[in-house]
Amino acid sequence: MRKRSLANSDSSPAPEADRQFVTALSRGLEVLRCFRPRDRMGLSNRELAERTGLPNSTVSRLTYTLLQTGYLLYDEQTGRYRIGVPALSLGFACLGSMPIREAAKEHMQRLADYAGDGVQVALGARDDHTVTYLACARSEQGMMSLQLGVGSRISLARSAMGRAYIAGCPPEERAEILETLALHHGPERWPGILEGIKDAERQIAEKGFYGNYGDWHEGVHSIAVPFPTPGDANPDLALNLGGPAPFLTRERMENDLAPKLLEVANALRLHAIQV
Template identity: 45%
Template sequence: MDKGVRKRRDGNPKLDGSLKDQLQTDGVIKGVAGDRQFVTALARGLEILRAFEPGDGPLGNQELAERTGLPKATISRLTYTLSALGYITYLERLGKYQLGTPVLALGYASLAGMEIRQTARAAMQELADKESVSVALGGRDRMSMRYLQTCHPESLATLRLEIGARVPIESTSIGLAFLCALPEGERGYLLERIEERSGEEWPEIRDGIAQAEEDIAKKGFCTSFGKWRSDVHAVGVPLVPRDGAPVMAFNCGGPAFMLDQDRMEQEVGPRLVDLVRRLATNRGDINF
């Protein structure tokens, strides 16, 4: 079986790919082509929609082929079909496509179904305003973390990542916190994938993950001081929903020149832990 495909306990394939690493999944799709329950055409169509990222602008068939790894002829048929259904819109002047309104409806329906976003928002905004930090809630999207809710203080004009933003798992506080809360099987699988794509950087990344695990056990939060971006300091805390929903994580962060390490360790980190613990207690979830 292809390395990008693992069987879940229910017998269904769990797909994972990574923009090039994230989205080039034709090999993954072919890896389950023998599964009679798996609809390859549907999977390829969804990969086209996944190829559009916030801030990208319109994409042409060539760009979609490069991002997904799908053949150009296949891309052409899929974009024609998705355009006919309204999921993407063809911009004749540019010769490119952009996402259509029906995709927006799907996104809003998904977000509206995540009750935790509404439950946590007031406390997140309060912390953001009090500490002059950005506060975010995120979940895994393949080999990245995707922001599901964000709150910012008025005083912070930079580094305002919004809902839908995607950041790495292995170098951000939100990603490290998420990794530390995963069940052993899923965590091991993700670590294998991270090692595969990290190359010579893997030993340093492995040590960072181990340190995050130790920090969460001792303090309830982990840190990322310049690991993702040299000018960003952040702390992260995991949350495990008891209802069987996927593991999530919270983070607080901002410009390093505004948030020195001592302040993040002594003030911001403990306050984020308190926020998540209160939320977990009220919802009956598990916090670390």
């Protein structure tokens, strides 16, 4: 099993030319991927069509099928769909299949407690042009700064975690990611975003970590390290520490917290090799 199916690579035919590729299944999964935690009221067929780029008629057939199988629920009063319970089982199955996630929790919590109020430590993996949180830890005492949890998706192109992931992934995947992101963000925004991605690559090559100071969200400082995992069946990951800028000064991030985040990454790499 490959970690990532590279549609544009020489060894992978385009989906429409691949006789093993089931287009209907792919489209159904794209509909499920449209739902986000903030979609509390659900999504209509029209909104799903806008997010997927599929025709309304195709989306209607897909939502009907997903409704019949329980993966979607339908509210007749609002005309909107919500994710059904069977989809939740897929998420827990995914998390349960990652031993590294359980091993990371103790290390992450210890670092979050050391860092203090408002700081969050997270472990994430790529999901198309986003990064999905697989585990996170906050200080047991103090305020909550970043309202993000397991399952939250953040920008692959602009966040510290996303840029660290890009810097640490194989060259073929990096090329595919950059091509996809360029199309997603458009010609006006892409040059500036690409410079940030290249800066992350330079920082990681020089220091082992990447510091993002307000480029993702104003007032938020973050540091991140890539965490490639052994074996094709394990997704590559990235570790991140972030919080309010006034509390996490650049000096503290660079000299105090970044070395500790690297220690966590090194401990997890050793664990991954031994498992």
